[in-house]
């Protein structure tokens with residue numbers, strides 16, 4: 245089973261970016277944790293980050309037929325991007341929305357997710373743990389797809 249982790253704008257700054265909100269781990273640290281857990285679960289993961297909205301759109305489109313699940317931290321684009329929402333809706337790859345912080349406990353503009361209606365579900369508020377939980381969620385989505 246192949247899982248594509250996509251990370252949006254400013255997540256390349258994790259480690260130094262507002263650590264009280266996002267923690268002290270870098271994105272590379274988080275990737276290492278996810279990879280270690282994925283190996284134990286027999287899962288194949290790919291990790292990418294971009295600050296460019298269109299690049300996320302292209303990667304979502306290209307995931308069709310190549311990945312079983314997309315795990316997406318669209319960062320600020322979560323709250324603004326119709327293009328990313330439409331890309332998720334256009335492909336048949338189940339997508340799980342994740343966030344490090346609990347967006348619902350923060351500013352009001354973060355309570356709105358334009359991508360939530362086209363995602364299978366959302367994991368938010370567990371720091372790096374949100375990424376690790378997304379592996380479990382991916383397996384659940386896949387098993388459900390098989391009709392178990």
Ligand code: DQA
Pocket residue numbers: 253254255317318319320321322342343344345346347354
């Ligand atoms: C975030 C939450 C977003 O509101 C914010 O714009 C981010 C990170 C999170 O992981 O908590 O950049 O997606």
